[in-house]
Amino acid sequence: MPHADASNFSTSLSKAEAYSQLLASLTSLLEGQRNWVANTANAASLLWHMFHSLPPPSSSVNWSGFYVLDPTDPQKQLILGPFMGKVACQTIRIGKGVCGAAAEGEGRTVLVEDVEQFPGHIACDSDSRSEIVVPIKSGGKVVGVLDIDCAEVGGFDGQDQEGLENIAELLGKSCEW
Numbered sequence: 001m002p003h004a005d006a007s008n009f010s011t012s013l014s015k016a017e018a019y020s021q022l023l024a025s026l027t028s029l030l031e032g033q034r035n036w037v038a039n040t041a042n043a044a045s046l047l048w049h050m051f052h053s054l055p056p057p058s059s060s061v062n063w064s065g066f067y068v069l070d071p072t073d074p075q076k077q078l079i080l081g082p083f084m085g086k087v088a089c090q091t092i093r094i095g096k097g098v099c100g101a102a103a104e105g106e107g108r109t110v111l112v113e114d115v116e117q118f119p120g121h122i123a124c125d126s127d128s129r130s131e132i133v134v135p136i137k138s139g140g141k142v143v144g145v146l147d148i149d150c151a152e153v154g155g156f157d158g159q160d161q162e163g164l165e166n167i168a169e170l171l172g173k174s175c176e177w
Contacts, residue, residue: 007049009049009053018054022163026046036143044065044083047148060151060152065083077094078093078094078103088125096122100122102135109164110131128150128151130150132164134164143172
């Protein structure tokens with residue numbers, strides 16, 4: 001198995017180094033694989049392990065995963081994709097909650113310091129205190145979102161946004177959506 005050690009992250013890595021390692025591992029895992037389920041499943045696992053190798057608040061991530069747009073769905077909903085963490089909401093309407101806001105229109109990253117302060121936040125897990133959601137685009141259209149939740153307020157910063165946007169961009173280009 002050429003990728004057996006892909007999700008082993010040293011606890012001595014800086015956040016920037018961890019994102020760099022994750023991106024390299026994911027690039028390797030995506031090579032020759034175009035299936036979005038396989039690729040997002042591996043990405044969710046890599047993210048989970050990376051965050052848990054970092055000091056708090058990063059190690060307090062309690063959910064990492066994906067919601068994808070079903071292009072045949074007239075309701076325009078996101079449906080649950082591969083993830084790590086507690087059971088999650090199965091569908092989210094575009095424009096609703098943090099995930100729906102990130103997927104709306106052209107799609108933009110939404111970083112929420114405190115989910116209690118986000119109007120219309122959908123609490124799939126009441127332990128979540130902060131959240132970052134990054135749209136995944138293919139062919140210029142939003143096809144899904146990368147969603148990360150943290151059990152601490154202020155769990156994410158600009159470095160997370162940049163790292164997660166790089167991952168979403170890679171997935172958008174590497175998968176058949």
